[in-house]
Amino acid sequence: MAQIDETHDPGRRSWVASADGHPDFPVQNLPLGIFTPPDDSGPRAGVAIGDSILDLEALADTGLLSGETARAAQAAAGAALNGLFALGAGPRRALRARLSELLTDGSGAADQLRPLLHEAAPCTLHLPARVGDYTDFYVGIHHATNVGRVFRPDNPLLPNYKYVPIGYHGRTSSLVPSGTALHRPHGQRKAPDEAAPSFGPCRNLDFELELGIWIGPGNALGSPIPVAEAGEHIAGFCLLNDWSARDIQAWEYQPLGPFLAKNFGSTLSPWVITPEALAPFRTAQPPRPASDPAPLPYLADADDQQTGALALDLEVYLTTPLLRESGHAPVRLSQSSTRHMYWTAAQLVAHQTSNGCNLRPGDFLGSGTISAPEPTGLGSLLEMTQGGRAPMRLVTGEERRYLEDGDEVILRAHARRDGFVPIGFGECCGMVLAAR
Amino acid sequence: MAQIDETHDPGRRSWVASADGHPDFPVQNLPLGIFTPPDDSGPRAGVAIGDSILDLEALADTGLLSGETARAAQAAAGAALNGLFALGAGPRRALRARLSELLTDGSGAADQLRPLLHEAAPCTLHLPARVGDYTDFYVGIHHATNVGRVFRPDNPLLPNYKYVPIGYHGRTSSLVPSGTALHRPHGQRKAPDEAAPSFGPCRNLDFELELGIWIGPGNALGSPIPVAEAGEHIAGFCLLNDWSARDIQAWEYQPLGPFLAKNFGSTLSPWVITPEALAPFRTAQPPRPASDPAPLPYLADADDQQTGALALDLEVYLTTPLLRESGHAPVRLSQSSTRHMYWTAAQLVAHQTSNGCNLRPGDFLGSGTISAPEPTGLGSLLEMTQGGRAPMRLVTGEERRYLEDGDEVILRAHARRDGFVPIGFGECCGMVLAAR
Structure with a gap:
């Protein structure tokens, strides 16, 4: 550590x-x-x-x-x-x-x-490393709860959530560095009132606010990394915008998970913030409700529990063509924190390798969307606009359900603690271009 | 073509x-x-x-x-x-x-x-190429039906299945060449009658019979490959055993899909069978039931419909320690065919890139498990033993619900057509070692 x-x-x-x-x-x-x-x-x-x-x-x-x-x-x-x-x-x-x-x-x-x-x-x-494999986790418990509530109002979190650091494989070829503009993707989507799907430009384009984790030495196939040693295999951190085509996602994701809704592009901030730089900003894992299960032994480590969490302030900003034309600075949409991760980075490494899966230097993990419990701290438009049902009004008077062409999303992260000089991650930004 | x-x-x-x-x-x-x-x-x-x-x-x-x-x-x-x-x-x-x-x-x-x-x-x-990204599809319609029947007897296929070539991202680091022995993975699993999950060696280890597809030139991010051009981006074919830990899968897979149930190892046959070698064995897509929807235009191509399917005979063999000791040859568990793919390789390439996702040379696609409609042609033990409820009896008298330590699975594929010399893929084999 x-x-x-x-x-x-x-x-x-x-x-x-x-x-x-x-x-x-x-x-x-x-x-x-x-x-x-x-x-x-x-x-x-x-x-x-x-x-x-x-x-x-x-x-x-x-x-x-x-x-x-x-x-x-x-x-x-x-x-x-x-x-x-x-x-x-x-x-x-x-x-x-x-x-x-x-x-x-x-x-x-x-x-x-x-x-x-x-x-x-x-x-x-540029991207700081050649990414061999990319896993996107789902450890933002408030995000998982908000999304789950749409489908299961009484029981938003699935039974496995508090036992398993849920994750899935992402696409490495379409990882891009901050500043890369992305075209609105095409895809199949079917609204509930439509009889059949159609193929066309995404109608519900969203961002996701995530922490990115760079992997260091890694492990041989068949040799798990114990959670107590996992910190040695983390080379650094960055920001990740996991752009999401919500309409494509809703139609395609069962039973094997999101695919084309995600792999048209994912944006990383280019600077690797080292574990050494973040040492002063480590913190204890937030206490879990007494009704939550204890982590299974392969995920439990006393040191990790005491110092394995990170206290990073996260922000999401938006600019639109109209905001830029009228000389407005980007507007802040959200303030969240990495303290809302249900599992630590070390737990993600231990879980990922617990079956013997091998991590290689330069592999990349995403945290999943990190929303705060407050409505001012949501990590996606899906949550902010309640799936598009409650559009937000910007200072220009324009409304947003989801992202429009020409919109730019900017993620920022800062570490602050009394007695220390604050540090930041630099920007993770990307603009939405019209569908081709 | x-x-x-x-x-x-x-x-x-x-x-x-x-x-x-x-x-x-x-x-x-x-x-x-x-x-x-x-x-x-x-x-x-x-x-x-x-x-x-x-x-x-x-x-x-x-x-x-x-x-x-x-x-x-x-x-x-x-x-x-x-x-x-x-x-x-x-x-x-x-x-x-x-x-x-x-x-x-x-x-x-x-x-x-x-x-x-x-x-x-x-x-x-060795593996014939460095794999940048690996996508596993789910185009074996009889397999999807058999698996879906477990959960939804009246409506085994989800509404998206006949519109979307369902797929998800796999793990590249744990792809191994034929002949590599794999340790039984550990993981979280929870039987329906257990109050909480536990962590330990997989109890329900399975194989999956799949066709592998090697990608050629590929495309730039944001520039889809039309289905009519997709054939130019297929460099060859192989066999894939997508080993699956069914108990881990059942507990972890919602809502984002299989993860640790799959990424402890996937076995590829080492020889790249070129599209040129397979030219005589191309065939028309099997006619779809009249009640099935037509493919959306981005997946429809007249040439692909006429010659885009492959007629390859697939076989699964098993050896066990007892079979080997008693001098028995491997026993054949299954005979299937790539004609049971609901989508062609060209349709998979077109779908994967339809949102702008970029394929790179050496990327790899799996077909998903290819089962025949007959009980003698199933591509996984999950199907053969009905989720372990109907164990199979081998010639030695021993029973198998799922794979035991020391078992070896061998996949084979051959192309045969009157007037042509038959060709084969070579073996895709792997042995299960005890959990570490």
Whole structure:
């Protein structure tokens, strides 16, 4: 489990001026990603610091790294972080400690490193790793309850929900980095009052607010990862917008689950927020109602119960063509928190591998939609508009049941705790384009 | 669509003596795969011919290939066929034609090629490609009916079944080649008479008889593949055993579909049977009952309706420790046919991409379990033993509800048609080991 150390010292300031007070990337964060500079010199690993990106490949050539930190930077060479993820927590932690030293004011390395900084805004950010497999879980208990209530008002959660971290396999080919616009998908949909389905553009396009989890070393087929060791296999976190075509989903999903309703595109925020950066923001699992069953032994670990949950503030923003034309900032639709996850990231890893299924470096897990219990904290339009029956009215006067063409959804996450410098995930955004 | 040509001439015999009359790999087949010779000199592409494998990489160095055929062989260099799949049908067809010439008796190349042949038995066969994404469909209508009957005796098929080629995402990390033994998985299961679930070894371990489909060039995100063009994106076929933990499945699968019940391992036969090899065995889609809806336009193509189905004989064999000890050959459990697929491979490709989802070279599709309408043609023990309620008795006197430790399941497929040399897929086999 990552510890709080000097890299979290709120007194540390960076010689990169934009880092101090930066809402996402102060020197206490140091997230990893893959970027291409505007000169198009090819994708490579980098570290976000303020409004800049430090070229990690170029750093490895300076002689400022050695031993484990050099090994970590070398593993990150190329256009994906899979190699670094495979090394596990030790080298990643060492690299963080060294990056923190080098980027802190007074390190003496500023003159040498300044040429390795790229202004972030004109850079292209990519997916940080090649994803071998992607699992989407369903651990937002308020979301599961809200969705279940539509079908079973008296008994919204299925009997397995509080025993099984419910999840299903997602599609990796259509995972895209933040900023990628997606066309409204076509598909089969059948309204209850229609005699037969028809094929056409999705009518009920939605977003889903999720936490993403990057997998580190992983396990061999047939060798489960115990929950107490699961933390060692988590390489980092990001945001995930699991775009959902609700009308396609309703018609296709029985009996084998969602498919084309989801795999036309899923958007990831590009920066990998490490477990080390999030160490101060770990928290105990919220107490469960006394009537809830205890987790089965393979999911139960005392340390995980005490520190396995994350306290991250989540937000959803929306812009529309009319909002943009009228000069409005994006409007906030929702405020939620990762504290509303019924299972921890470690429990997801333990469950996923409990049958011997193998995780590989760069595999990806989604949490499922994280809604708060309050109506101001819902993680999807399905919940906010009650399946489209209660449209929301925006400040422009326009209404929304579901997403319209030209709408852009922006997810944000921040970690805050008294005595620590807040850090953020950067944006996870995507625009809806008209169906082709 | 692949055409019948001189490579299918039943008069063609090979100078590789074991090829003539070989049940799977006569010179009319020429399937592609990845193998490692017993000298452990590393995995490489090969072609099965009789009891031998021709080293395709070594062939590329002989000067016997040129132009398109050389390009195809070079694309197959390395330990995976993804590069060859990406080239599409043209180079693959050219390579087949040249291989057929070279391996036919009287070609004059025998002396030069004989040193490039490896005895197949001691070679290790691998998965033929790196699988980016794997979709498992559910197009065996008799299987879907049999399974549905357990839950809904009066209305076994859900309303979407005859409109939507139902499918869901599978796990790629745990795909294994034929011959890989798998440990019985652990998992949560709850019998109807148990108050709460428990975690332990699967009690109801099953197999599933499926056709596998390898994807060729594929499509860009947002650009569907029309059904009329789908054939160009199919690189070949194999057999798939979709091992299934029925007790885990029953407890976990709602509302998002099967997950840990499936992803502990899925077994593929290693040889890629090309669309060219199967050209003589294409057939019209079986006529649908007049009460069935017509396929929606995006799934309808006249050519596909006339020649898009495959007539392959499928078989399931079982051995048990007692059968082996008593010197019995594997016993045949089932005889089915790919004619019982409700949707064609082209329809699966068109459906999968209809929302813009992108397929990549080496992606993999499973058909879903293919049962025949007769009780002698069922594709899973769930169906054969009616969910374990009607155990089957083997020749040794032992009974089977589900698979026991030490049992081995063998799937076979053969294509037969008057006037043509029959070809086969080779075996898809796997043994069940005790839970760890």
